[in-house]
Amino acid sequence: MMNEKKDFKKKKYLLTFMLLFLCIAIFTALETKSFFNSKDNNIITLYGNIDIRQVNLSFRVDGRLKNMLFEEGNIIHSGDLVACLDDIPILNKLNQAKAQLEQSKVQLHNAERRYKRNIELCKTDTISQQECDNILAARDEAISNVAYMESVVAEAQTAYDDTKLYAPSNGIMLVRIQEPGSMVAAGTPVYTLSLNEEMWVRAYIQETELGKFKIGTPVKITTDSTDKIYNGHIGFISPQAEFTPKNIETTTLRTDLVYRTRIIIDDADDFLKQGMPVTIKVE
Numbered sequence: 001m002m003n004e005k006k007d008f009k010k011k012k013y014l015l016t017f018m019l020l021f022l023c024i025a026i027f028t029a030l031e032t033k034s035f036f037n038s039k040d041n042n043i044i045t046l047y048g049n050i051d052i053r054q055v056n057l058s059f060r061v062d063g064r065l066k067n068m069l070f071e072e073g074n075i076i077h078s079g080d081l082v083a084c085l086d087d088i089p090i091l092n093k094l095n096q097a098k099a100q101l102e103q104s105k106v107q108l109h110n111a112e113r114r115y116k117r118n119i120e121l122c123k124t125d126t127i128s129q130q131e132c133d134n135i136l137a138a139r140d141e142a143i144s145n146v147a148y149m150e151s152v153v154a155e156a157q158t159a160y161d162d163t164k165l166y167a168p169s170n171g172i173m174l175v176r177i178q179e180p181g182s183m184v185a186a187g188t189p190v191y192t193l194s195l196n197e198e199m200w201v202r203a204y205i206q207e208t209e210l211g212k213f214k215i216g217t218p219v220k221i222t223t224d225s226t227d228k229i230y231n232g233h234i235g236f237i238s239p240q241a242e243f244t245p246k247n248i249e250t251t252t253l254r255t256d257l258v259y260r261t262r263i264i265i266d267d268a269d270d271f272l273k274q275g276m277p278v279t280i281k282v283e
Contacts, residue, residue, distance in 0.1 A: 043283055044283075045279060046204070046280040047203065048201040048202050048204070049202055049275050050272050050273060051199070052273075054174065057191040058186070058188055059188075060159075065083065065086075065183075066085055066086045066087075068178065068179060068180055070173045070191070075173075076172065076193060078167055078169045079166055079167060080167045081164055082167055084165070085163040086163075087163040087164075094153070097153045097156040101146070101149040101152070104142070108139075108146050111139040111142040112139060115135050115136065118135050165190070167193060171193045174192045175192035176191060177191060194274060200235065200262050201221060203260075204260055205258060207257040207259065216234065217233060218283075219231075219282045220280070220282075223278050228271070232266055233264055233266065234264075235264040237259055240259075243258070
């Protein structure tokens with residue numbers, strides 16, 4: 001009988017201890033959850049995608065592609081020669097324009113000499129006024145022809161220079177659109193260059209939270225692929241509301257009005273790619 005009482009007391013103490021431990025665990029969990037919820041209440045989460053400036057590189061003149069000097073993924077520096085057209089047709093036009101310019105200069109030289117020889121005769125009425133007017137008109141026309149041909153040569157020189165395509169800034173060659181031998185019209189893209197100068201996130205702010213944001217607000221940016229936290233700030237907030245785009249995930253209905261914002265990434269690196277989804281935390 002005594003042993004049964006002792007066993008019962010032990011079980012009672014053990015059960016009491018277990019209940020006490022369970023209560024403490026539940027209380028601690030609730031307090032922890034309450035702490036994190038109160039902390040999360042001060043943080044706004046946005047979702048967006050990386051945006052990178054892109055440039056479609058194209059020639060200003062028509063022609064046949066002669067050389068494409070870079071492949072997709074190559075690193076490009078400002079001023080690099082990236083493509084060339086067959087310049088022979090434009091070079092011929094340039095040489096022709098230069099020859100016509102020289103001819104115009106010869107004609108001007110002759111007109112100046114004739115004018116100088118007859119200017120004194122015109123003053124003394126030795127020759128007719130009509131002839132004097134013709135001499136003066138011929139000189140003025142020769143001057144105009146030289147000026148016109150100089151502009152033609154300059155235009156032909158510009159066209160010749162435009163047969164070579166240079167990178168406008170640093171970046172990565174994103175798309176190689178054309179191949180050597182292709183006939184391309186002026187303005188037809190041959191490369192797409194992704195610029196390195198500035199990188200930002202396109203995100204959307206809910207209308208109910210718009211008052212919590214302003215230009216310059218600091219943010220933290222994370223991706224799904226790395227644990228690195230990027231620093232950024234809000235650089236633009238659209239003054240016009242729009243409906244949530246279908247490719248943007250939010251915790252509310254997609255029909256809610258939102259405002260497009262541009263978040264500048266202050267410490268961007270090569271791991272961030274065009275279109276990459278990111279998460280933005282704003283205190």
